[in-house]
Amino acid sequence: MEIIATDKPPTPPPAWWVYRALVGVGVVCALLIVSVFLLTRPSIEENRAEALERAVFAVLPGTRYQRAVVISEAVMHAGYDTEHRLVGVAIEAQGMGYQDRLRLLYGYDPVQQTIIGMRVLESRETPGLGDRIETDKRFIKNFEALDVRLGTESRVLLHPLVAVKQGQKAAPWEIEGITGATVSSKAVARILDNSSERWLPLVQRALPMLTAPGEGDDESR
Amino acid sequence: MSLDKTTTQSPADEFIKGLWRENPVFVQLLGMCPVLAVTNSALNALTMGVATTFVLVLSNLLVSCLRHFIPRQVRIATFILIIATFVTVVDYLIQAISLEVHKSLGAFIYLIAVNCLILGRAEAFASRHRVLPSLLDGLGMGVGFTLALFCMGSVRELLGSGALFGVGVFSDNYQPWVVMILPSGGFFTLGAWLLLFNRIKQRREKRSTSLKSEVLEAGNER
Numbered sequence: 001m002e003i004i005a006t007d008k009p010p011t012p013p014p015a016w017w018v019y020r021a022l023v024g025v026g027v028v029c030a031l032l033i034v035s036v037f038l039l040t041r042p043s044i045e046e047n048r049a050e051a052l053e054r055a056v057f058a059v060l061p062g063t064r065y066q067r068a069v070v071i072s073e074a075v076m077h078a079g080y081d082t083e084h085r086l087v088g089v090a091i092e093a094q095g096m097g098y099q100d101r102l103r104l105l106y107g108y109d110p111v112q113q114t115i116i117g118m119r120v121l122e123s124r125e126t127p128g129l130g131d132r133i134e135t136d137k138r139f140i141k142n143f144e145a146l147d148v149r150l151g152t153e154s155r156v157l158l159h160p161l162v163a164v165k166q167g168q169k170a171a172p173w174e175i176e177g178i179t180g181a182t183v184s185s186k187a188v189a190r191i192l193d194n195s196s197e198r199w200l201p202l203v204q205r206a207l208p209m210l211t212a213p214g215e216g217d218d219e220s221r
Numbered sequence: 222m223s224l225d226k227t228t229t230q231s232p233a234d235e236f237i238k239g240l241w242r243e244n245p246v247f248v249q250l251l252g253m254c255p256v257l258a259v260t261n262s263a264l265n266a267l268t269m270g271v272a273t274t275f276v277l278v279l280s281n282l283l284v285s286c287l288r289h290f291i292p293r294q295v296r297i298a299t300f301i302l303i304i305a306t307f308v309t310v311v312d313y314l315i316q317a318i319s320l321e322v323h324k325s326l327g328a329f330i331y332l333i334a335v336n337c338l339i340l341g342r343a344e345a346f347a348s349r350h351r352v353l354p355s356l357l358d359g360l361g362m363g364v365g366f367t368l369a370l371f372c373m374g375s376v377r378e379l380l381g382s383g384a385l386f387g388v389g390v391f392s393d394n395y396q397p398w399v400v401m402i403l404p405s406g407g408f409f410t411l412g413a414w415l416l417l418f419n420r421i422k423q424r425r426e427k428r429s430t431s432l433k434s435e436v437l438e439a440g441n442e443r
Contacts, residue, residue, distance in 0.1 A: 013292040
C-alpha cells in the first residue's frame, strides 16, 4: 500500500456517514435473512416432519404404522405392529443441554412400563464431546429397556432416572453416561426424568383409547 | 476514502492464485478449525467447502459493492454483519436441502462466520478492489479451500473407514485405521499434506534458481 506522509491526521468522516453505513447494511442484511427464511421454510418443515416420522419408527422397534394422538393437548405418536397391537407411544421431550436446547424423542411401552428407544432430534452439543449422545452405541443401548415403572402416589416414578458413570450401571433405571460427555448425558437423563414424570401417568390413563384398534385418523405406511 | 487498487493480474490469475500459489489451507494456513474438525469424511468436507465458498463469494461481492459506502472506522463491524448474514442464509439452505447433512456438520456451519479466511479476504481484497476481481478472488479462494478440505477428507475417510463417499473401497480384510477419523487423525493428515506441499514448493524453487544461475553463467562466459 502507498503511504503518504502528512502533517495532519486524516479527518474522520461525518458521523451520519457511519450511521448510514451501519443502518443501511443492517437493513439489507435483515431483508436478505427474512426473505431466505420465508423461501426455505416450507421445505425445512417438510424435512423436519419426515425426520420426525423416521424417528418415531426408530424409537418404537417393530412398528408397522403410526398415528398421531392428542393426550392432554400434546401431540404424541402411537405405533402399532402388523397385528394392530400397540407397540408404544413416542413422546417428544426437551430441555437444556450443555449450552443450548436439546430435543429428544423417546418410545414408551405402557404395558411393560419401559422406555424402548430414544433419538436426539435437535442438539447443538459440543462437536466431538457432547454430541456423542447421538452416536455412542453403548449410550444408545441404555434406552432399549429402561425401567420407568410408576410408583405410589407420593412418587410418580418408582425410581427416578439417573445418569451414572460409564461402566457403573447396576439397575435397569440407571443410565450409563459417557466419559467426556458427562454434562450432556446427565442432561438427557434429566430431560427424560422430567418428561416421564409429567406424561407417563397421562399416557397410562389414556391407554384404553390407545389400544382401541383401527380409528386410524392419521395412519401412515 | 478511495483505496482502490488497480490489479496488475489478469482475471484468470485472480482465480487461479487461490488454488495453488496462495492456497488458503496449505499455504496461508487460514481457517484451520473446520479443516481439522469436519474433514472426517469426504462428503462432510465437500459440503463444508461448498458452504464456505458460497459465503466467501457473496460476502466478497457485497463488500466490494459497498466499499465506497463504508467508512474505514466501522468496516470490521460491517464486514462481520455481512458475513454473519450469509452464514444464516447458508444455514437455512442446508436445512432445506438435507437435515442429515445439517446434523452431521452441527455447530460448524455457524462457525463459518468466524472463519478468518472470509474476513481476511473481505478486508485484504474485496474492500480495495472492483467487483469482478473480488468475485473471482472469492471463488478461487473458495475452490482452493474446498480442494484442500477434500484432500483431507478423502484421505481420512479412506484410511479411517476404508471407504470413499460411504462406498467401501478396500476388501473386507482391511482393518480400518480408526485414529484417522478421530480428531488426532486430522492433525496427522494435515501434517502429511503440508510436508508434501512444502517439498514440492522447495523443489520448484531450487529448480528455478539453478536455472537462473545457469543462464547467468552462460551470460558471463560470453
